Amino acid sequence: MSDFLFRKIISIILSVSLLCSLAGCTPAGDAEAESVVTPDDIIVVGFSQLGAESDWRSANTESMKSVFTKENGYELIFEDAQQKQTNQITAIRSFIQRDVDYIVLAPVTETGWDTVLSEAKEAGIPVIIVDRQVEVSDDSLFTCWVGSDFELEGRKVCMWMSKYFAKNGVNPSDVHIVDIQGTLGSTAQIGRTKGFDHMASLYGWDVVTHEVGDFTKSKAKEAMFAILRNYDNVNVVYCENDNEALGVIEVLEASGRKCGSNIKDGETMVVSFDGINKQAVSSLVAGQISCIGECNPLHGPRVESVIRKLRSGQEPYKYQYVNEKIYTNSNAVPSIMLGGKEYGVTVLNESDLYEWPY
Amino acid sequence: MANNNKSGSGFFGKLVHNQIIIPLAALLLLIVFNLIFDPSFFVITPKTNSAGNPVLSGYLITILDYGSELAILAIGMTLVTAASGGQDISVGATIAICGSALLRVLCGTNSRPETLQAPIIVGFLVACVVGMMCGAFNGILVAYFKIQPMVATLILFTAGRSIAAWINNNELPIVPDPKFAYFGGFIPGIPVPAPVFIAVVCIIVIFLVLKFTTLGLYTQAVGINPSSSRLNGLNPELVKFISFVILGLCVAVAALIKTSRLSTINYSVIAKDIEMDAILAVALGGNPLGGGKFNMWASIIGAYVIQFLTTTLYKFKVSSDALSAYKAVVVIVLVVFSAPTVREFIGSFFKKHSAKKGVA
């Protein structure tokens, strides 16, 4: 009996709620004008970040958050996709529904963005890509890209190594090098691997193997562990980011090796990228890491300047590369030449550590 | 369950129906396999690590080392399985929570401290309390709200890694003190990995508990028939609750080892899929997953067999992602052969066979 009453109440609630939802849906266009809470002068930016897997990523997120604040006249809608492209697609669709002014996308993979980016284009929302690149059939689907030239980063570090070896009289065929790769398919991995493969074959180094380290310390430890089991002649480890390098150093030291630049005396050389992680930078100063190719994560101000340009009606450059440094701990190699351009090498010491910006 | 089958007489029959035979047979199989394909698997070599301390290295050491967490978890999981007739699928996520709490205490609010903010033991005790609280949460849902264990623990499974990230504000703290790395690595001067000792201590403790308390008996009684154990004056809810709290404690110990191995934590990766391995260890030990009787030795051996399998596959260059496919095949073969219907069939087959030939 009470069941009957209950059911009646439920059916009333249901029909009312159905009506409400219908009413809520149809006049959406008209209700818009009143329901918009944000005043026109506040710029709403939707940022789809791919995850929080490394220190680089966290620094990147922080940089965006510190620029797009209320004080600066922005409202930032931040979505962490936890490494899943589907989450990013969902996030972009929700940005479109929430009528943001600009979409900033740090894509997890390069491909598969055509549909959702064309939806954004239809809605007239400019899309700014940061960090990794996207591969789309039509370049006009995104406004511009801001990020690093990862292949150049890879080449620079390899160039430094070859210069260093040449100076210390190490025969290229005595260089037994492994590549601990980042997350497969990411722009950073593709670029740094490409740079590595190119230079390694150019100089005739013995490339022992490639293993995947997923840009994380734990995966890199696992990979390095497996490498040491199978190959004991490895004397150079090329890590595609700092977190990997830290894991690799731990495994190397635990197995009784010494990390350092002097591979002639049996030390194992570790080179790395990013230069964000303070621990990695202090390892560089301490000599455990020989060289770090900088990868600058502070894209917030760069993206903001793009948005300023767009608002004033200017056309920003389609591809905006960031100038990046090479860090090392000795002045054995003062500078390197690559593609007709000279790049200076920055030597870090203790005092730099105290003022490290991250 | 399988022990009191009457059909299996004769040597083979008894063998087939003994519970501990399953993990032992699997272990034997793996050993023979490795002996044939690469006997160097069993070589143990002494080395010195960077700190100049002697360490042992070799695949067998790796198995003992990395099997420790699994064995510790298997202890708790066996009790939970026996008492509640279900499994806790949240252990991996709870390891993330405990590990995160541990690091939070050790590192304070700064994720890159210069020195420890609290003694390691305090951090470990906090982790134990957190682990037991998680266990208690699961236990309350299972015992008092009568929710199936798998579903009740699904809650922490879903939320655990998120809670872990929340505890440390999604930062990845790094413990500065090298002493913290001892628990997951080597204690200077002792060539055997420290996790092995931790696992041994846990195993000794649980056997003393099982021997000198009625925990084991009560757990089995509750698992076999809750209502009749109630009639006998037991409190089935309390027993189930306690089994979950014990598992929580085991999880905290495993979390200490896991975080110590890296001196840091990665919320989404730490102890990933370990719940599956722990449940497999219990199943491989021949314990009925529906609750009731259990054999702690069999579970612990099961845990090391799982690690043996993992290490063997790694050695044969199976990538860590493809590993699960091979494990699955092994599991299916094992459960099919330990299924009551199939065992019955094999038992009667051997019986017929031996009767025909007249050989025992």
Added chain:
Amino acid sequence: MKTKKRNISDTTLLLTITIVVFFAMYIGAMIFQGKGFLKLQTFFNILNANAALILMACGLTLVMIIGSIDISVGGVAALVSMCCAVYLDRNVLNPGENLTPGNVFVSMLIALGIGLAYGLVQGYLIAYLDIQPFIVSLAGMFFARGMTTIVHTNPFNVENPAFNELKEPVRVYFLGTVNKKGNLVPAKIEIGVFVALLIVLVLFFVLRYSKLGRSFYAVGGNKTSALMLGINVKKTKFLAHLMCGILAGIGGYVYFLHVGSGAASHASGAEMNAIASSIIGGTMLTGGVGNIIGTLFGVLSLATIQSIVSSAGFDQAWWTGITVAAMLCLFLVVQSIVIARKKKSLKKQA
């Protein structure tokens, strides 16, 4: 007779709770958050993103009604995506050879075949060999995930004209809205949504009116009495798992249509989401109680709370996990209280 009546009223009670909660949440979001939730497309987005989950949750509802479980559905979806992706875009395995792209229709058959194979094997092991469903599907999940990486390791997006056309959402212009830049944004619905809703409808009628559907409830409610009623318990169990496997195959294809890529990490955690939505939808793991419409609303509730959380400014990813778990916890406790009270009142009547 009496038990049956009780089961059905349990089903309706839990179903109504779910539906009310869903509407309450959605209307609450419209009132308090406005913006996106006032647009119909937000609802379609939820459907688009969760069509595959609806299908997988339906499969789980079936096996949960008979008192079993299947945690392999997410793995099957990943395997289906990868196999279909490799078939449709053959150049991935043979780079530089420029092979003709695969046939879309055949890829659907591949998806169905994988689902069918999973259903057959798991169903046989569970129903006829009497092995714990949890262990069987656990191994099934492991196998599917591992197999996916063996088929192809790296994630990639499918390049296949026919397939890319199929995965384009249907544009409904009259349901579209004009945004503040003055552009008309048409409503977009993916094909998978229609498939999912159609299957929900079919399963609803099967469970409600067919002999098979009723035998599902009977087996889940009480095995002995089901046996006495002359129901072939083993066959019923087998059929439930078979259907779940096929639904996972179809769900995998719908997922594949949504993402358009193959990757080993696809649909990770989908099995847990599917179980959670079934439970929120009023299915009980003890068996005998459950409803497909409830499952549909379970998925929608789960997705709605996720999008509420993310648009409410809780920008950290962990909040989603915590709210979903809190919601699951709430529903489980409500369920157990409802059942306890029912039992008490039954006892009183007796």
